[in-house]
Amino acid sequence: MANPKVESAKNNKDSNNSQVEVRQESSQPTSTQHLIHHIPKILPHERVFPIQIGSELFKLSGASISSDAPSYFSQYFQCQIKTAEDAGEDISTAIRTLYIDRDPETFKDISLHLxxxxVQPRDATHFVRLFADAQFYSLPKLISQLYDESVYTSVGHREFQIPRELFTDPGNTPNFFSLGFAAFFSSPDDLFPGLDKEGLLRPPSIVPPAIPGRSPEIFQEILHLLRGYPVNIRNETHRAELLRDCRYFRFKGLEQRLIPHSISFNLSRRKEEIVLRLRDILKSGISISSEPTPTDPLAAWVNYGRPFVDDKPYELVLEIGDEVTRLQHSPGGAYRAEFYGDTKIRISKMFEVIATKLNLPQTTQPLGLLMTKGETNSQPATPGNTPLSEDLVKVIMDPEASVTLDGKPWSWPDDDTATIISWNAKLESGPPSSAGGGQDSPLVSNAPPLQLSASGSGANQANPRKRKRVDMAQGGTEDWIIKNGQWRLKIQSVRNGKAVIECCLVAVKLDAFSSEQARNAQRSFLG
Structure with missing residues (x-):
């Protein structure tokens, strides 16, 4: 039979052991507490170490210095302690004051950090001084903290505090700040990139990022956009200012959001479309959407998606303005477009990009940047030097196209060749006059229109001699000057061409002049 006293003593002992274990477990800090409160014992925590910065003396405990170590301070005092221990000296008398010729005001904030x-930087000057001295004193935690802090910069003499992540978005980096002020955007392990740090006595003199020649108001709106907020674009001048500074600061993703564009769903074609100006097209956004038909298995359309912005391409509607397009109409009903100046170069480069996307053999000059002239080559930049077109680009006049000619809606002309030839013959002989004194006869005034002009043009009907003469019988052509036009780009099969396919412009909306008189009529006086 067990002794009750022995059992009681055993139970008390087990209970005491359990309490000891509980107390031991409770005395162990949690992992979070360990991370917060644990300071490595690099220097004796209870000992005070004197540091003189400039003209002021600071006394910091070993715990404070060890909290951000290894550093310049910890290594200096570790060497003194080791020397004293090796020599058998008293550590209290062996430790000497560390003197550093730096700014004491900046070190006051560093001592608070230790x-x-x-420590929060107050302004741009305070930030760069903390940044430089943290590097000089080799304080790893402070360097890492400042690396994650906002960037302080001055634009147009106004200071901005900018979250660093705004400058690291994939569509907007590298940019002006990450390239021009690399010291503030390098990694903590590679501060002052490109600087030979061997034998360096002190960090280089750095100044806060400053861009005095730009508008602070426009930069404020750019920051607002980078944060994801919309900005009301007041007019085209305001848009141009935003785009100019986006290009200056190299915010490419934001630039693509700001360029004039229109995205809509065309229910008639059951497609989403994007309207863009030719000068805003980038070659990285161009793609080809194949849409074979029973009559044309190679048919396709050119699509476009804005780089860094659009997650899918849309059918491209290309806008070409500035009166740089001449549309020629031949008697057989064929239309051709001729381009001038930089527009001709851009169209040529665009056709080269499309040919590359279609894996066509390179038959012209090397592929250059779409929006630049590129280097001088033996062949001029013209659509005829691409495998997709002749010098005059083929145009398809879609019956659904909206055409305004000489300021009035244009209707499809009568293609009766005999009538047109008869009308040309009457023009050659001159209009008959009535006995009353030189007015046009009803035959002439009611004759079918020769030019592809807006119906009911009073000036042209009143004096048909001043209309541009077009001799269809001899293969003549009539020209329109396209003030502004929107076109789709269609890929279609072709026989006896440079390649098995060609790229055509399909008219969507045109605003054109048939004569200089019609153009002059729409001029306005200055003031």
Missing amino acids: QGYH
């Missing part, structure tokens, strides 16, 4: 306080 004592466990969070």
Whole structure:
């Protein structure tokens, strides 16, 4: 039979052991507490170490210095302690004051950091001084903290505090700040990139990022956009200012959001479309959408998606303005477009990109940047030097196209060749006059229109001699000057061409002049 006293003593002992284990477990800090409160014992925590910065003396405990180590301070005092121990000296008398010729005002904030306080830069000057001295004193935690802090910069003499992540978006980096002020955007392990740090006595003199020649108001709106907020674009001048500074600061993704564009769903074609100006097209956004038909298995359309912005391409509607397009109409009903100046170069480069997307053999000059002239080559930049077109680009006049000619809606002309030839013959002989004195006869005034002009043009009907003469019988052509036009780009099969396919412009909306008189009529006086 067990002794009750022995059992009681055993139970008390087990209970005491359990309490000891509980107390031991409770005395162990949690992982979070360990991370917050644990300071490595690099220097004796209870000992005070004197540091003189400039003209002021600071006394910091070993715990404070060890909280951000290894550093310049910890290594200096470790060497003194080791020397004293090796020589058998008293550590209290062996430790000497560390003197550093730096700014004491900046070190006051650094000492607060070592004592466990969070130090927030007050302005751009304060930021760069903390940044430079943290590097000089080799304080790894402070360097890492400042690396994650906002960037302080001055634009147009106004200071901005900018979250660093705004400058690291994939569509907007590298940019002006990450390239021009690399010291603030490098990694903590590679501060002052490109600088030979061997034998360096002190960090280089750095100044806060400053861009005095730009508008602070426009930069404020750009920051607002980078944060994801919309900005009301007041007019085209305001848009141009935003785009100009986006290009200056190299915010490419934001630039693509700001360029004039229109995205809509065309229910008639059951497609989403994007309207863009030719000068805003980038070659990286061009793609080809194959849409074979029973009569044309190679048919396709050119699509476009804005780089860094659009997650899918849309059918491209290309806008070409500035009166740089001449549309020629031949008697057989064929239309051709001729381009001038930089527009001709851009169209040529665009056709080269499309040919590359279609894996066509390179038959012209090397592929250059779409929006630049590129280097001088033996062949001029013209659509005829691409495998997709002749010098005059083929145009398809879609019956659904909206055409305004000489300021009035244009209707499809009568293609009766005999009538047109008869009308040309009457023009050659001159209009008959009535006995009353030189007015046009009803035959002439009611004759079918020769030019592809807007119906009911009073000036042209009143004096048909001033209309541009077009001899269809001899293969003549009539020209329109396209003030502004929107076109789709269609890929279609072709026989006896440079390649098995060609690229055509399909008219969507045109605003054109048939004569200089019609153009002059729409001029306005200055003031």
